Amino acid sequence: MDDKIKALLDELVIANHVLANEKVVDSFGHISVRNPENSEHYFLSCSRSPEIVCCEDIMEFDLEGNSVDGSTLRPYGERFIHGAILESRPEIQSVVHNHSLSVIPFGVTNTPLKPIIHTGAAIGRDIPIWDIYDNFGDTDLLVRNMEQGRDLASTLGGASVVLMRGHGCSVVGSSIKEATLTAVYLQISATVQLQSIPLGNVRYLTPGETEECTNMFYSDLSVDRAWENLTARVK
Amino acid sequence: MDDKIKALLDELVIANHVLANEKVVDSFGHISVRNPENSEHYFLSCSRSPEIVCCEDIMEFDLEGNSVDGSTLRPYGERFIHGAILESRPEIQSVVHNHSLSVIPFGVTNTPLKPIIHTGAAIGRDIPIWDIYDNFGDTDLLVRNMEQGRDLASTLGGASVVLMRGHGCSVVGSSIKEATLTAVYLQISATVQLQSIPLGNVRYLTPGETEECTNMFYSDLSVDRAWENLTARVK
Amino acid sequence: MDDKIKALLDELVIANHVLANEKVVDSFGHISVRNPENSEHYFLSCSRSPEIVCCEDIMEFDLEGNSVDGSTLRPYGERFIHGAILESRPEIQSVVHNHSLSVIPFGVTNTPLKPIIHTGAAIGRDIPIWDIYDNFGDTDLLVRNMEQGRDLASTLGGASVVLMRGHGCSVVGSSIKEATLTAVYLQISATVQLQSIPLGNVRYLTPGETEECTNMFYSDLSVDRAWENLTARVK
Amino acid sequence: MDDKIKALLDELVIANHVLANEKVVDSFGHISVRNPENSEHYFLSCSRSPEIVCCEDIMEFDLEGNSVDGSTLRPYGERFIHGAILESRPEIQSVVHNHSLSVIPFGVTNTPLKPIIHTGAAIGRDIPIWDIYDNFGDTDLLVRNMEQGRDLASTLGGASVVLMRGHGCSVVGSSIKEATLTAVYLQISATVQLQSIPLGNVRYLTPGETEECTNMFYSDLSVDRAWENLTARVK
Numbered sequence: 001m002d003d004k005i006k007a008l009l010d011e012l013v014i015a016n017h018v019l020a021n022e023k024v025v026d027s028f029g030h031i032s033v034r035n036p037e038n039s040e041h042y043f044l045s046c047s048r049s050p051e052i053v054c055c056e057d058i059m060e061f062d063l064e065g066n067s068v069d070g071s072t073l074r075p076y077g078e079r080f081i082h083g084a085i086l087e088s089r090p091e092i093q094s095v096v097h098n099h100s101l102s103v104i105p106f107g108v109t110n111t112p113l114k115p116i117i118h119t120g121a122a123i124g125r126d127i128p129i130w131d132i133y134d135n136f137g138d139t140d141l142l143v144r145n146m147e148q149g150r151d152l153a154s155t156l157g158g159a160s161v162v163l164m165r166g167h168g169c170s171v172v173g174s175s176i177k178e179a180t181l182t183a184v185y186l187q188i189s190a191t192v193q194l195q196s197i198p199l200g201n202v203r204y205l206t207p208g209e210t211e212e213c214t215n216m217f218y219s220d221l222s223v224d225r226a227w228e229n230l231t232a233r234v235k
Numbered sequence: 236m237d238d239k240i241k242a243l244l245d246e247l248v249i250a251n252h253v254l255a256n257e258k259v260v261d262s263f264g265h266i267s268v269r270n271p272e273n274s275e276h277y278f279l280s281c282s283r284s285p286e287i288v289c290c291e292d293i294m295e296f297d298l299e300g301n302s303v304d305g306s307t308l309r310p311y312g313e314r315f316i317h318g319a320i321l322e323s324r325p326e327i328q329s330v331v332h333n334h335s336l337s338v339i340p341f342g343v344t345n346t347p348l349k350p351i352i353h354t355g356a357a358i359g360r361d362i363p364i365w366d367i368y369d370n371f372g373d374t375d376l377l378v379r380n381m382e383q384g385r386d387l388a389s390t391l392g393g394a395s396v397v398l399m400r401g402h403g404c405s406v407v408g409s410s411i412k413e414a415t416l417t418a419v420y421l422q423i424s425a426t427v428q429l430q431s432i433p434l435g436n437v438r439y440l441t442p443g444e445t446e447e448c449t450n451m452f453y454s455d456l457s458v459d460r461a462w463e464n465l466t467a468r469v470k
Numbered sequence: 471m472d473d474k475i476k477a478l479l480d481e482l483v484i485a486n487h488v489l490a491n492e493k494v495v496d497s498f499g500h501i502s503v504r505n506p507e508n509s510e511h512y513f514l515s516c517s518r519s520p521e522i523v524c525c526e527d528i529m530e531f532d533l534e535g536n537s538v539d540g541s542t543l544r545p546y547g548e549r550f551i552h553g554a555i556l557e558s559r560p561e562i563q564s565v566v567h568n569h570s571l572s573v574i575p576f577g578v579t580n581t582p583l584k585p586i587i588h589t590g591a592a593i594g595r596d597i598p599i600w601d602i603y604d605n606f607g608d609t610d611l612l613v614r615n616m617e618q619g620r621d622l623a624s625t626l627g628g629a630s631v632v633l634m635r636g637h638g639c640s641v642v643g644s645s646i647k648e649a650t651l652t653a654v655y656l657q658i659s660a661t662v663q664l665q666s667i668p669l670g671n672v673r674y675l676t677p678g679e680t681e682e683c684t685n686m687f688y689s690d691l692s693v694d695r696a697w698e699n700l701t702a703r704v705k
Numbered sequence: 706m707d708d709k710i711k712a713l714l715d716e717l718v719i720a721n722h723v724l725a726n727e728k729v730v731d732s733f734g735h736i737s738v739r740n741p742e743n744s745e746h747y748f749l750s751c752s753r754s755p756e757i758v759c760c761e762d763i764m765e766f767d768l769e770g771n772s773v774d775g776s777t778l779r780p781y782g783e784r785f786i787h788g789a790i791l792e793s794r795p796e797i798q799s800v801v802h803n804h805s806l807s808v809i810p811f812g813v814t815n816t817p818l819k820p821i822i823h824t825g826a827a828i829g830r831d832i833p834i835w836d837i838y839d840n841f842g843d844t845d846l847l848v849r850n851m852e853q854g855r856d857l858a859s860t861l862g863g864a865s866v867v868l869m870r871g872h873g874c875s876v877v878g879s880s881i882k883e884a885t886l887t888a889v890y891l892q893i894s895a896t897v898q899l900q901s902i903p904l905g906n907v908r909y910l911t912p913g914e915t916e917e918c919t920n921m922f923y924s925d926l927s928v929d930r931a932w933e934n935l936t937a938r939v940k
Contacts, residue, residue, distance in 0.1 A: 026423075027461035028354065047456060049464030077456065101423065104352055105431035108438045117809055118846035118872050119733065138443025140451035141353035166440055167353050188731075188806065194430055195899055196810035203813045205871055208843025216845035221752060221782065226732035229754030261658075262696035263589065282691060284699030312691065336658065339587055340666035343673045373678025375686035376588040401675055402588050429665055496893075497931035498824065517926060519934030547926065571893065574822055575901035578908045608913025610921035611823040636910055637823050664900055 008033060009058050012043055015180045017234040019096065020051035024183050029098035032082035033176050035060065042086055046073035063087045064146055078142050081170055084149025085156060092172045094179035099168035102190040107163035113190060115205040120189025121213030122182045123161045130155040131165040141167045161186055177227050178218055243268060244293050247278060250415045252469040254331065255286035259418050264333035267317035268411050270295065277321050281308035298322045299381055313377050316405055319384025320391060327407045329414035334403035337425040342398035346432070348425060350440040355424025356448030357417045358396045365390040366400040376402045396421055412462050413453060478503060479528050482513060485650045487704040489566065490521035494653050499568035502552035503646050505530065512556055516543035533557045534616055548612050551640055554619025555626060562642045564649035569638035572660040577633035581667070583660060585675040590659025591683030592652045593631045600625040601635040611637045631656060647697050648688060713738060714763050717748060720885045722939040724801065725756035729888050734803035737787035738881050740765065747791055751778035768792045769851055783847050786875055789854025790861060797877045799884035804873035807895040812868035818895060820910040825894025826918030827887045828866045835860040836870040846872045866891060882932050883923060
């Protein structure tokens with residue numbers, strides 16, 4: 001393994017710990033990163049909780065979810081979320097799947113999740129909700145194959161976040177850091193919105209603000225500062 | 236004591252710590268396990284808070300709640316919850332009794348607790364509420380004898396969870412891990428439901444989804460992952 | 471100082487730490503205990519946050535709030551809460567004054583705080599609200615002299631808890647442990663009630679249940695178990 | 706650097722850690738202090754999260770936001786908040802800018818944030834809301850230059866707190882301790898108000914109480930006690 005890949009996998013492990021420490025994932029949830037040397041492959045932990053993932057747990061998959069590194073570890077049953085989204089969105093390098101408690105209410109009601117604070121703008125203005133029931137009827141709600149993964153990716157479309165009814169959400173980014181930070185601030189934004197709605201007459205960000213705040217949020221200045229802080233907490 | 240029993244009791248101690256660490260129990264609450272070598276006996280800590288239970292605290296009782304190991308430790312006053320449920324449900328191996336703060340509101344109002352997320356499906360769709368007042372009038376709400384325990388077990392029926400009005404709940408499982416994880420995700424599910432209800436028009440899991448999600452939740456894959464994570468947090 | 475007093479003051483210091491650790495007090499709030507050898511005197515820390523109180527901080531006061539041990543430490547400005555309540559209630563040995571966040575809403579609205587869970591029954595059914603404005607007009611809301619303290623004690627009457635509008639509450643007990651545990655479960659009970667009210671049609675404990683649950687809560691079995699646990703957390 | 710300045714900067718670093726530990730700031734947010742030897746200069750960390758700021762990170766700026774100490778560190782993009790407020794309010798020595806989650810709802814709805822507890826009175830009765838959109842249209846909501854900073858300072862006027870719509874708030878004080886403690890109790894007060902509003906008919910502090918409680922809150926007795934406690938938590 002070359003140094004670049006080694007550093008990327010180290011970052012993926014840290015991202016697992018950050019997501020757990022910020023309570024974005026609990027015993028479940030996962031984060032992947034595309035192989036920068038082979039865009040048809042991605043890296044993802046074996047079936048283990050993010051809080052305790054270590055370097056030895058990282059597996060490599062093709063976009064269909066087949067292990068390609070000869071590993072005999074047990075993969076996540078829902079790895080198809082990652083492959084299908086990476087397949088449909090070439091510009092995306094990293095995918096977070098999680099069950100943030102403050103986000104789930106917006107997937108099971110008719111109340112749209114919307115940008116309400118500048119640090120949460122990156123979630124976007126039109127956040128789709130994927131209901132697995134629509135095309136697959138009664139299931140265990142898990143994304144268990146590529147057909148379901150592609151259906152999810154289709155609902156995600158060009159958005160940054162897709163809510164999954166009764167389940168959680170998936171968040172994408174052009175890097176591990178972006179996907180992680182967007183998932184962290186998605187949770188924060190949803191918390192603020194849950195607290196604001198009972199007060200009535202909520203003013204959300206305008207379309208122009210959402211765009212400008214997203215650019216700001218993804219600037220090196222902002223990403224580096226937050227990343228330095230969140231990783232310091234788990235070291 | 237043979238090695239199998241020793242391992243089981245070690246697991247019971249760990250489950251006490253997990254339940255405390257996840258805030259499912261506070262200074263009160265307890266978890267039992269049936270003796271696999273004598274289905275008429277069960278193991279339960281002496282009267283001590285779960286967070287600080289250790290191996291030496293575990294007592295053995297018959298289903299009527301009599302100490303059978305010659306221990307002179309003081310037993311929990313509510314051990315009858317465990318005996319009566321284990322008596323009425325031969326397939327159940329473990330019982331958790333707790334006062335999860337997010338669960339109690341559903342026992343004191345007319346709002347039914349229902350499955351809203353896939354990881355919480357194991358709580359079941361028709362969750363009974365036991366009101367000790369109905370058959371016993373004014374009491375201290377504790378389950379202090381087998382008559383009350385059997386009344387509770389009767390209300391539980393074939394369900395996985397029984398809410399206890401103004402008190403808490405009891406949760407059953409076919410193993411220590413199952414009972415513990417169900418209690419943990421019952422608390423999470425209730426939190427999500429409390430946050431969702433103010434948004435209105437909540438969509439709950441369908442009956443078919445509830446069944447499939449429960450099977451998934453109790454699969455080895457899921458149980459082992461969560462258990463590894465929750466126990467790592469208390470080590 | 472004899473051993474009995476020494477042990478009592480050690481317990482008072484631990485109670486300070488427990489109240490801080492359970493978030494019942496923050497930088498403000500305090501707990502006192504009557505001198506068992508002189509019922510006209512009580513012990514209370516000097517003006518320091520409970521989390522960092524140590525044995526050397528404990529002062530002795532007469533019921534009027536005068537330091538009687540020659541200490542030159544700075545006393546709490548609100549020590550009159552303690553003296554006035556101990557003066558009016560000979561059976562009371564310990565007083566906690568705090569600003570529990572979940573309790574304050576019930577002092578500034580017309581929604582009565584009521585027993586809703588068995589472990590919170592000791593707060594009592596008719597919890598008075600003291601509004602310093604009624605008899606003293608605009609103030610800084612602090613209980614700064616015996617006249618105000620006695621007015622507060624008068625409103626408390628024979629209750630276990632008195633809410634203080636826009637300020638917090640005071641809680642009494644027949645021992646340090648009882649006052650501390652009642653303050654801890656007052657906070658928990660208020661949290662449950664805040665979560666239950668939006669669901670509507672809340673069923674509270676009956677008068678008989680409140681009395682029986684209070685007796686249970688103050689039994690040695692219950693007090694000892696909770697005290698062992700809460701003190702283990704701060705050691 | 707003389708000893709007085711050295712001590713002040715040490716205090717500024719501690720204040721950064723306190724604000725992070727109390728969750729008033731997360732990866733973003735900052736606190737400044739005016740140079741007591743040159744009222745046209747202020748000290749502020751370079752672009753780093755408060756939780757990990759150390760002495761070497763502190764930079765010195767003129768009120769226009771120009772670095773005056775030859776530092777090559779990267780400054781906060783929003784330092785203009787600090788310069789503009791210090792420029793307009795000669796009596797102010799310290800400014801906190803943060804994104805407290807419980808405060809944001811009051812900046813995006815028509816529900817006014819008002820003093821509800823004595824320890825939160827220092828936030829004042831008429832808390833202005835600055836909406837950057839009013840004079841600058843669509844932006845990334847950040848205060849990126851002196852024109853925006855002066856507009857914010859103008860809305861702040863003589864108040865202690867200014868809410869920033871969709872963004873957070875800025876809090877001022879006559880010392881590092883005052884600004885820090887006001888920011889901490891602003892968050893607490895907002896939390897209490899969010900919990901009280903659903904109960905209806907909230908009674909807020911009177912104007913006279915607000916003034917008297919503010920004086921009390923800013924007394925040495927109160928400031929020193931809270932500061933000793935909050936700094937002990939981060940040591």
